[in-house]
Amino acid sequence: xxxxxxxxxxxxxxxxxxxxxAAGHSVTGLARNREKADGLARLGATPVLGTLDDIETIExxxxxxxxxINLASTNHPxxxxxxxAALAGSGKPYIHTSGSSIVADNAGGEASEAVxxxxxxxxxxxxxxxxxxxxxxxxxxxxxxxxRSVVLTPCMIYGDGPGLNRDSMQVPMMIRxxxxxxxxxxxxxxxxxxxxxxxxxxxxxxxxxxxxxPAGSLFFVESGEAALGDIxxxxxxxLGFGNATKSLSLPEAMRAWGPNMALSFGSNSRIDATxxxxxxxxxxxxxSLFEVLAx
Ligand SMILES: NC(=O)c1ccc[n+]([C@@H]2O[C@H](COP(=O)([O-])OP(=O)(O)OC[C@H]3O[C@@H](n4cnc5c(N)ncnc54)[C@H](OP(=O)(O)O)[C@@H]3O)[C@@H](O)[C@H]2O)c1
Numbered sequence: 320x321x322x323x324x325x326x327x328x329x330x331x332x333x334x335x336x337x338x339x340x341a342a343g344h345s346v347t348g349l350a351r352n353r354e355k356a357d358g359l360a361r362l363g364a365t366p367v368l369g370t371l372d373d374i375e376t377i378e379x380x381x382x383x384x385x386x387x388i389n390l391a392s393t394n395h396p397x398x399x400x401x402x403x404a405a406l407a408g409s410g411k412p413y414i415h416t417s418g419s420s421i422v423a424d425n426a427g428g429e430a431s432e433a434v435x436x437x438x439x440x441x442x443x444x445x446x447x448x449x450x451x452x453x454x455x456x457x458x459x460x461x462x463x464x465x466x467r468s469v470v471l472t473p474c475m476i477y478g479d480g481p482g483l484n485r486d487s488m489q490v491p492m493m494i495r496x497x498x499x500x501x502x503x504x505x506x507x508x509x510x511x512x513x514x515x516x517x518x519x520x521x522x523x524x525x526x527x528x529x530x531x532x533p534a535g536s537l538f539f540v541e542s543g544e545a546a547l548g549d550i551x552x553x554x555x556x557x558l559g560f561g562n563a564t565k566s567l568s569l570p571e572a573m574r575a576w577g578p579n580m581a582l583s584f585g586s587n588s589r590i591d592a593t594x595x596x597x598x599x600x601x602x603x604x605x606x607s608l609f610e611v612l613a614x
Contacts, residue, residue, distance in 0.1 A: 320344045320529070323380045325371060325398065326390030327364055328355040331416070331473070333482010334522035335390060336364055342526060347380055349391065358483040371398040381405035386412040386529055393417050394449040399457045408465040414528050415458040419474035419514055419539065421447045423586035427569050428507025428547070431587035437537045437594055446582060454537070462535030469532040473521050473540040474514035474590055477608045487518070489583065490608070494554055496575055503555045504565040506572045506585030509548020513588045514541035517611070520603035527599040539590040542603035547584055553612040 322339055326332035327348030336346045336359075346364040349371075350356035356366035369376035371391055377398050381387045382405045389402065393416060406413055421443045422435040435441060443451040454470045461468040476487045497503035524540055532538065551564040572581035595601045606614075 320385040321347065321383070322386045322388060322529070323347045323384035324364075324388045324390060325349045325377075326392070326416075327359055327362075328483045329390055330480040330482070330484040330487050331476065331518065331521060332390035333362065333480050333484060334518050335388065335525045336362055337481055338522050338526055340364065347384065349377070349380070355483065362482060371395045374398070374401045377401045378405045384411070386414070388414045388525060388529075390416050394453055396453050396457060399453050403457060403461040403464060403466055403468070406466045407461075410465055410467055412467040412469060412529055412532070413458065413461060414469045414471060414525060414532075415454060417450055417454045417470050417472040419472055419541070419588045419590045420583060420586075421451050421472070422590060423447065423583065423588040425582065425585070426511050426587050427585045428505060428509050428511050428566070430510040430512060430546070431589070433587065434589040434591055435539070436591045437539055444582075446579070459535050459537060467532070467534040469528050470537045471524060471528060471540055472538065472590065473516055474588060476516055476518050476521050477611055478518035480518060489513075489580070490550065492576060492580060493551065493584075494558070497551070497554050497558055497560065500565060502560050502563065502565045503551035503558070504567050504572075504575065505547045505551040506567055506569060506581065508566065509551055509564065510546055511585060511587045512544050512546050514544045514590045515608045516540055516542045516603065517605055520605070523603075524595060524599065524601050527601055531599050536598075538595040538599065539592050540595060541590050541592045542605065543607055544589055545608055550608065550612070553609055557612050
């Protein structure tokens with residue numbers, strides 16, 4: 320297949336692009352500048368210069384492809400609408416990436432029993448309402464316009480990226496600040512839990528979805544979970560910082576990590592990927608987050 324990707328120069332996008340190429344697909348990747356374009360070419364992809372706001376470029380590239388994968392933004396309605404319009408009536412796949420933050424709470428580091436599957440009703444926090452609207456109002460309904468639209472919702476992804484961006488978001492940020500402070504931090508008591516998944520397993524599901532996911536389908540993507548306080552303790556061990564972790568109040572966390580990441584680090588975001596295993600035949604292999612942090 321000829322696949323047009325946004326975000327191929329990113330952490331998840333690099334892993335997906337390399338798997339697509341290894342499986343014999345061709346990849347055209349949107350690149351924001353010449354340096355990223357050259358990087359994509361080195362990976363084996365064909366770069367197209369532009370951003371998500373360049374709707375003519377997006378439309379042209381999407382029309383010329385057999386499938387489109389968005390790994391650049393969970394929350395860019397204009398590009399999502401442009402891709403849907405370009406693929407309308409073709410039956411071609413459009414795989415959109417969301418994130419398990421859509422089910423996150425504002426727990427300030429406290430635990431929650433809530434675990435979400437694809438059909439569990441919920442109301443996203445205001446901070447994530449845009450992501451939710453793009454997937455529910457634009458991407459999933461595109462199935463009724465003859466697009467094989469699919470939403471994949473990964474959680475906390477870990478493991479080194481094989482592409483141009485080697486680092487994920489949350490765990491590398493916790494490691495960076497732990498190095499600065501001499502101790503790993505978490506919000507409040509750190510009993511809040513996030514689902515997680517290894518990058519390689521996460522990338523596999525994009526290829527499976529390309530082959531097998533039906534139109535208008537949504538899949539949560541996880542293969543384990545961990546409390547943020549336990550992740551901080553594992554980072555301490557990795558860096559040789561002893562047992563005591565640092566508890567931050569929400570305002571302290573906002574100053575340290577920025578408001579968006581502080582909210583994320585204090586929240587629970589627990590999802591269940593039983594559907595992806597059953598319908599797509601997805602078999603995550605790990606290693607687990609704690610195995611990676613111990614290595
Ligand atoms: N990492 C995780 O744990 C995780 C989990 C769940 C969901 N997600 C979501 O998955 C998506 C990809 O995540 P990631 O970790 O791979 O992020 P990343 O490494 O920052 O990659 C983002 C990619 O999108 C491109 N991009 C961003 N804004 C763009 C724009 N306006 N126009 C064109 N290209 C643009 C970036 O281009 P440049 O190379 O030029 O910066 C890069 O290729 C994000 O939407 C993220 O919220 C991530």
